[in-house]
Amino acid sequence: xxxxxxxxxxxxxxxxxxxxxxxxxxxxxxxxxxxxxxxxxxxxxxxxxxxxxxxxxxxxxxxxxxxxxxxxxxxxxxxxxxxxxxxxxxxxxxxxxxxxxxxxxxxxxxxxxxxxxxxxxxxxxxxxxxxxxxxxxxxxxxxxxxxxxxxxxxxxxxxxxxxxxxxxxxxxxxxxxxxxxxxxxxxxxxxxxxxxxxxxxxxxxxxxxxxxxxxxxxxxxxxxxxxxxxxxxxxxxxxxxxxxxxxxxxxxxxxxxxxxxxxxxxxxxxxxxxxxxxxxxxxxxxxxxxxxxxxxxxxxxxxxxxxxxxxxxxxxxxxxxxxxxxxxxxxxxxxxxxxxxxxxxxxxxxxxxxxxxxxxxxxxxxxxxxxxxxxxxxxxxxxxxxxxxxxxxxxxxxxxxxxxxxxxxx
Numbered sequence: 001x002x003x004x005x006x007x008x009x010x011x012x013x014x015x016x017x018x019x020x021x022x023x024x025x026x027x028x029x030x031x032x033x034x035x036x037x038x039x040x041x042x043x044x045x046x047x048x049x050x051x052x053x054x055x056x057x058x059x060x061x062x063x064x065x066x067x068x069x070x071x072x073x074x075x076x077x078x079x080x081x082x083x084x085x086x087x088x089x090x091x092x093x094x095x096x097x098x099x100x101x102x103x104x105x106x107x108x109x110x111x112x113x114x115x116x117x118x119x120x121x122x123x124x125x126x127x128x129x130x131x132x133x134x135x136x137x138x139x140x141x142x143x144x145x146x147x148x149x150x151x152x153x154x155x156x157x158x159x160x161x162x163x164x165x166x167x168x169x170x171x172x173x174x175x176x177x178x179x180x181x182x183x184x185x186x187x188x189x190x191x192x193x194x195x196x197x198x199x200x201x202x203x204x205x206x207x208x209x210x211x212x213x214x215x216x217x218x219x220x221x222x223x224x225x226x227x228x229x230x231x232x233x234x235x236x237x238x239x240x241x242x243x244x245x246x247x248x249x250x251x252x253x254x255x256x257x258x259x260x261x262x263x264x265x266x267x268x269x270x271x272x273x274x275x276x277x278x279x280x281x282x283x284x285x286x287x288x289x290x291x292x293x294x295x296x297x298x299x300x301x302x303x304x305x306x307x308x309x310x311x312x313x314x315x316x317x318x319x320x321x322x323x324x325x326x327x328x329x330x331x332x333x334x335x336x337x338x339x340x341x342x343x344x345x346x347x348x349x350x351x352x353x354x355x356x357x358x359x360x361x362x363x364x365x366x367x368x369x370x371x372x373x374x375x376x377x378x379x380x381x382x383x384x385x386x387x388x389x390x391x392x393x394x395x396x397x398x399x400x401x402x403x404x405x406x407x408x409x410x
Contacts, residue, residue, distance in 0.1 A: 029329070320339055
């Protein structure tokens with residue numbers, strides 16, 4: 001009976017190990033908040049008074065800059081950030097979408113196209129990756145596929161459409177509430193203030209500085225709300241942008257029609273440079289090569305996953321941010337073009353596996369235990385059979401010896 005007792009003991013141990021490993025995993029999910037600030041160039045913090053950003057950087061890190069993707073437009077770059085794919089892979093190549101089968105003049109920001117799965121479903125964004133692996137996501141005011149159903153799955157909480165009728169503070173309040181009540185472990189909020197100011201006044205203008213300082217006030221409000229909910233030292237926060245901005249001057253503008261017969265091409269968007277300018281004015285624009293330094297966005301992060309006081313972290317690519325987010329949240333990433341190797345210098349700890357990897361550890365242990373049990377059982381059966389055969393042989397030998405003795409006496 002010994003082999004069977006051992007088998008029973010090991011089986012109970014395996015079951016208890018797996019159960020203990022599974023329990024509590026949901027509560028241990030890391031928390032991540034992504035704060036998207038459109039057109040926040042890598043050097044804007046240095047041009048304004050940003051005490052709240054400064055505090056975040058003291059406790060966290062700031063990258064020198066991020067190399068984004070071409071074209072340096074909002075829709076392609078934001079979708080690269082949340083999916084880890086280049087535009088050629090995720091299919092979003094501009095803010096304006098040309099599809100003659102539907103409508104030759106569609107823009108992400110002004111029509112219902114940003115809710116159309118055909119626009120976004122070539123790539124899996126981070127909020128879907130999170131939910132596929134048991135998490136819950138909240139996406140607020142993000143105009144890039146936030147309400148789209150991806151193969152039967154959508155973010156648990158979203159605003160119904162991209163809109164600016166919620167105040168900056170209301171967006172913060174809502175996302176913090178969702179974290180505080182346990183509804184989500186991943187949140188994303190978005191602001192377009194800096195982009196709007198740069199387009200209207202130019203990136204080197206007082207208006208741009210004012211917009212940056214307004215974003216710093218948002219950071220201060222976020223810190224206050226997180227501290228009120230005792231979440232400030234628990235939530236990992238990433239502040240990130242899609243592109244920068246550069247001044248564009250009227251006397252430096254080229255009009256394509258002056259060089260090419262307009263009957264030979266179809267144009268449906270007239271920037272990165274505008275066709276009409278106020279006299280003696282500058283206007284901010286983007287969309288140029290991602291080799292141009294003023295097209296590069298900023299990156300600031302704070303939280304238990306990140307190093308502290310790293311104020312000059314070496315640059316990386318925006319396509320790497322998806323793998324960074326997956327690492328922070330211990331998720332298995334979907335296929336992507338980025339590299340975790342490019343951002344490992346930002347982390348406060350050595351790279352760990354995903355939550356699924358962690359759950360696979362006890363599963364592997366259980367498999368090893370079961371294999372061991374099987375070997376023990378087989379050896380036990382062989383031992384028992386050998387012992388039984390030996391006993392039968394001894395009995396047979398004794399009986400045979402008795403018969404021989406009787407024959408000799410006869």
